[in-house]
Amino acid sequence: MAVEAVIFDWGGTLTPWIPVDHHQLWLDVCGLHFPADQAYQVATAIHAAETELWQACDQSQQSATLDHLFQRAGIVANDEFLASYFTAWEPHTATDPEAAPLLRELRARDVKVGVLSNTMWPRSAHERVFIRDGIFSLIDGAAYSSELARAKPHAEAFRAAMAAIGVTDPATCVFVGDRPYDDIYGAKRAGMRAVLIRGSHAPAFDAGVPDAVISRLSGLLPHLDSW
Numbered sequence: 580m581a582v583e584a585v586i587f588d589w590g591g592t593l594t595p596w597i598p599v600d601h602h603q604l605w606l607d608v609c610g611l612h613f614p615a616d617q618a619y620q621v622a623t624a625i626h627a628a629e630t631e632l633w634q635a636c637d638q639s640q641q642s643a644t645l646d647h648l649f650q651r652a653g654i655v656a657n658d659e660f661l662a663s664y665f666t667a668w669e670p671h672t673a674t675d676p677e678a679a680p681l682l683r684e685l686r687a688r689d690v691k692v693g694v695l696s697n698t699m700w701p702r703s704a705h706e707r708v709f710i711r712d713g714i715f716s717l718i719d720g721a722a723y724s725s726e727l728a729r730a731k732p733h734a735e736a737f738r739a740a741m742a743a744i745g746v747t748d749p750a751t752c753v754f755v756g757d758r759p760y761d762d763i764y765g766a767k768r769a770g771m772r773a774v775l776i777r778g779s780h781a782p783a784f785d786a787g788v789p790d791a792v793i794s795r796l797s798g799l800l801p802h803l804d805s806w
């Protein structure tokens with residue numbers, strides 16, 4: 580069946596996976612907004628809450644937002660704090676240089692481009708990254724788990740991504756992601772083709788068998804040609 584749409588995961592897929600010390604990142608952010616004697620405690624509380632929320636996501640596809648995170652950590656995050664947090668992430672979110680040419684080529688082939696990310700960030704934060712890196716206008720629609728009740732690999736997340744780009748038949752969709760469980764198993768179960776991009780340290784998952792494995796984004800096109 581002809582491919583009508585390619586839906587991409589974000590972290591580790593459109594943005595190369597970079598190991599980030601999350602506790603240190605929160606320490607850096609909290610150091611700007613709390614007295615030194617409180618910064619460590621606050622950063623540690625946020626980091627613990629973050630770890631718990633991601634565990635809940637892994638175990639039951641329960642989604643979460645930054646509001647949930649700060650509530651759980653017992654802190655009030657104002658706009659300045661949030662701005663510092665996103666600034667701290669900036670060096671870790673550079674879009675893969677192969678993304679723009681690939682998305683342009685998909686556009687030229689009349690293939691729709693979608694994004695589906697498990698994330699606590701609001702849509703606006705992701706869109707800022709896409710605009711900064713010049714790919715926002717190449718994306719037809721995106722679904723973020725922070726706006727959904729359930730995250731990948733739950734079918735609801737994949738349905739939301741299809742709705743965001745206006746496609747109805749999962750068999751015409753290809754999903755590209757770096758996580759065997761969330762991305763590959765989830766997409767296959769939703770009825771899509773799934774392409775694993777190597778490079779992150781995501782754990783293996785036996786039931787997540789991809790239709791193809793690539794080591795860089797530009798490796799996708801030959802597979803599309805063969806489908």
Ligand SMILES: [Mg+2]
Nearest residue numbers: 588590591757
């Ligand atoms: Mg990923």
